[in-house]
Amino acid sequence: MDTDLIFANTSKHISLSNEEKNHFKSLLKEEKLKKNAFLIRQGNPCNHIHFVNTGTLRAYYLNPKGKDSTIMFATEDWWITDMHCFLNELPAMVNIKAIETSSILKLSKKDLDALYLDIPAFNQFFRILMQKAYCREQLRMIQQLSLPALDRYENFLKKYPEVARKVPLKQIASYLGVTPEFLSNIRNNKP
Amino acid sequence: MDTDLIFANTSKHISLSNEEKNHFKSLLKEEKLKKNAFLIRQGNPCNHIHFVNTGTLRAYYLNPKGKDSTIMFATEDWWITDMHCFLNELPAMVNIKAIETSSILKLSKKDLDALYLDIPAFNQFFRILMQKAYCREQLRMIQQLSLPALDRYENFLKKYPEVARKVPLKQIASYLGVTPEFLSNIRNNKP
């Protein structure tokens, strides 16, 4: 199990002793996902938080009419789960699916809660993670409310160029909240 | 300075000794705001996080064209700031204004950073706060992407009934991402 990336990730914000690293490592399980495999399915339990070692995943919500809305993408070095349902131990509201063959490390809610007690620095680490996640969502909402679709698309390309290369346009459209046909139109109609 | 509410707020998630409470209290400054007074203005420094003791505030973004988009409301027992700019010590991107006469407690970035070191439990406290804030934003985004405006309006009334009573309709419209005229239409045209 390759933990280089996840240790590099934590050490951006906290420093752990070797003993602490080993303890942390012992709580992680590896999971490999083929392209299009589900990590989490709407309605199922969501007991883990996931760190992406390789590959790319997409979290999306299907409303009762079948409309697909992309919540987030996650690629190497990102954390992903259905946070609301993970924290409150509710059935997942969203699907998380591998866009390409992926390998992730998973940590259970139970183990994470224990980790907060055993290694208090993890409170700090996840505080910072959650701060960034919150700010990201808030900035996204500001753009959603105040910018037209073309500007949002261009900002997306700037902010997540590597994701934009990997995922089909229709999934970017679903992230931006427009139809694929409309996104196709506006990005080509600018001569 | 009344700190009952803020101590009740922290004690939902962490417990503090009297000594710690006094230390925390010593870092707080009270500020009273008349109706329509600004707490934070776009472009100005944003060095504080604010806890609302009484009253109601609104955070909103004005885009270059003058379009007003409401980021959040905050009423008694809520925390509010321009989080992204607060954390990264950038000039504020949003305005925060008192909707009604309000009284808040403010904590500076410098003092908060010191607090994390002096009283590590605050890492846990703000971790939990940020988790909730993140989930709230994410749920809002899911609704923004997947629900029509009328459903979003009805969910808003359900989720924040006390805010809905206090703020004008046009500000709810700006929170939902529609024009006040349109919101007025859809909520009356359902006979």
Add this chain to the structure above:
DNA sequence: CGTCTATTTGAATGTACTCAAAAGCGGTGG
């Protein structure tokens, strides 16, 4: 090479917006 999915194109429709004006409502001062 053939199949499946993604993207583009176009026409028709509907949704939400702008602008303008009227009606409602709350607060203030005479």
Add this chain to the structure above:
DNA sequence: CCACCGCTTTTGAGTACATTCAAATAGACG
């Protein structure tokens, strides 16, 4: 206490934006 002022909400007409549906084209993959 009432009349006026300013702001919010409603109403309506015309317009722009974004969607649906259908079909053609292009790309990816076994």
